[in-house]
Amino acid sequence: xxxxxxxxxxxxxxxxxxxxxxxxxxxxxxxxxxxxxxxxxxxxxxxxxxxxxxxxxxxxxxxxxxxxxxxxxxxxxxxxxxxxxxxxxxxxxxxxxxxxxxxxxxxxxxxxxxxxxxxxxxxxxxxxxxxxxxxxxxxxxxxxxxxxxxxxxxxxxxxxxxxxxxxxxxxxxxxxxxxxxxxxxxxxxxxxxxxxxxxxxxxxxxxxxxxxxxxxxxxxxxxxxxxxxxxxxxxxxxxxxx
Amino acid sequence: xxxxxxxxxxxxxxxxxxxxxxxxxxxxxxxxxxxxxxxxxxxxxxxxxxxxxxxxxxxxxxxxxxxxxxxxxxxxxxxxxxxxxxxxxxxxxxxxxxxxxxxxxxxxxxxxxxxxxxxxxxxxxxxxxxxxxxxxxxxxxxxxxxxxxxxxxxxxxxxxxxxxxxxxxxxxxxxxxxxxxxxxxxxxxxxxxxxxxxxxxxxxxx
Numbered sequence: 289x290x291x292x293x294x295x296x297x298x299x300x301x302x303x304x305x306x307x308x309x310x311x312x313x314x315x316x317x318x319x320x321x322x323x324x325x326x327x328x329x330x331x332x333x334x335x336x337x338x339x340x341x342x343x344x345x346x347x348x349x350x351x352x353x354x355x356x357x358x359x360x361x362x363x364x365x366x367x368x369x370x371x372x373x374x375x376x377x378x379x380x381x382x383x384x385x386x387x388x389x390x391x392x393x394x395x396x397x398x399x400x401x402x403x404x405x406x407x408x409x410x411x412x413x414x415x416x417x418x419x420x421x422x423x424x425x426x427x428x429x430x431x432x433x434x435x436x437x438x439x440x441x442x443x444x445x446x447x448x449x450x451x452x453x454x455x456x457x458x459x460x461x462x463x464x465x466x467x468x469x470x471x472x473x474x475x476x477x478x479x480x481x482x483x484x485x486x487x488x489x490x491x492x493x494x495x496x497x498x499x500x501x502x503x504x505x506x507x508x509x510x511x512x513x514x515x516x517x518x519x520x521x522x523x524x525x526x527x528x529x530x
Numbered sequence: 531x532x533x534x535x536x537x538x539x540x541x542x543x544x545x546x547x548x549x550x551x552x553x554x555x556x557x558x559x560x561x562x563x564x565x566x567x568x569x570x571x572x573x574x575x576x577x578x579x580x581x582x583x584x585x586x587x588x589x590x591x592x593x594x595x596x597x598x599x600x601x602x603x604x605x606x607x608x609x610x611x612x613x614x615x616x617x618x619x620x621x622x623x624x625x626x627x628x629x630x631x632x633x634x635x636x637x638x639x640x641x642x643x644x645x646x647x648x649x650x651x652x653x654x655x656x657x658x659x660x661x662x663x664x665x666x667x668x669x670x671x672x673x674x675x676x677x678x679x680x681x682x683x684x685x686x687x688x689x690x691x692x693x694x695x696x697x698x699x700x701x702x703x704x705x706x707x708x709x710x711x712x713x714x715x716x717x718x719x720x721x722x723x724x725x726x727x728x729x730x731x732x733x734x735x736x
Contacts, residue, residue: 522567
């Protein structure tokens with residue numbers, strides 16, 4: 289082992305030395321720093337410690353409408369952020385701007401996949417994808433609503449009469465049952481479920497994006513480990529050179 | 531923002547940033563000062579964690595960068611320290627990204643080096659008041675240079691340059707003031723508590 293470097297010894301010695309080795313007016317200087325930190329601390333404390341420097345975007349279909357919000361991870365709403373709506377091929381469909389509460393909404397024209405990109409001018413960016421399947425419900429209801437109402441109600445009568453309990457053809461009966469529902473009601477159920485599930489999805493996203501305490505500890509551990517590795521390497525080299 | 535995410539910058543900017551960062555890292559590792567490793571680790575950890583404490587500023591949020599302080603205290607060793615911390619931030623927090631790592635490292639490490647070259651020689655024999663000034667200059671200089679580099683990277687990638695630059699400066703100007711205050715305080719505190727750290731950095735300046 290090499291002996292501790294003079295700088296390290298100096299640091300250890302300095303710790304036991306008086307705290308104000310060279311200041312003639314320690315009391316005055318201390319108050320000057322007190323003033324500095326008095327100004328700064330409120331700023332730091334006012335900041336939510338969970339806030340983080342990353343833009344997030346959440347969007348979900350609500351009937352024929354895509355509703356979403358833009359926020360910085362930690363929850364601060366991102367107001368006035370340009371939001372670009374694209375279809376799956378990447379063609380721009382609309383350019384929106386998030387409101388004061390970070391929310392935006394877009395009226396969907398066709399049941400295709402949508403890509404939503406939010407980008408602030410200073411280089412934050414987030415995106416979200418909405419599948420065609422998520423929008424299909426609202427549109428299917430409208431299409432079938434005109435033509436199939438009569439046949440659907442006939443099917444409903446059939447299935448109600450024929451199968452009172454579970455049967456080997458259960459799969460076919462459930463499909464029949466889905467068809468039997470009034471399309472408007474099916475759409476309403478889909479909307480209601482989507483509305484109920486939405487907060488759960490938002491929470492799940494927030495939990496996934498949130499920085500956990502173990503992430504912080506892990507990162508610090510890596511840094512300490514790398515520094516240790518560097519010092520060990522140096523020891524090895526100086527031993528080899530001896 | 532200092533951490534530009536993936537998908538914003540264009541390929542030539544990404545390649546240039548990666549090449550420049552790799553070059554800086556190679557030089558820094560060749561002249562690595564092993565005595566400064568514990569210090570570098572502490573400062574890298576501080577940089578890593580400080581990105582979690584964000585202050586809402588204007589239309590965005592910002593956090594302390596500390597790259598001026600790191601340049602001032604570590605010199606060339608600041609480059610690997612910042613690189614490691616940025617890798618870990620991308621891996622653990624999702625700030626920045628893998629592809630833009632080079633550009634982000636360059637944007638943050640280059641100002642640190644500028645602070646090291648311009649301000650470290652002044653550290654030796656400076657009085658407490660001068661040290662406060664040097665620290666403040668390093669803090670503000672690090673932040674403002676990073677802001678300029680971020681705006682340039684965005685501008686070269688085809689973002690409309692003026693709005694980008696305006697947004698970046700709007701966010702970074704107040705941050706530069708806060709950072710100047712913090713760095714100045716830290717440097718004068720070090721001068722009182724462990725002055726040999728400062729004189730050590732000055733004599734190690736190369």
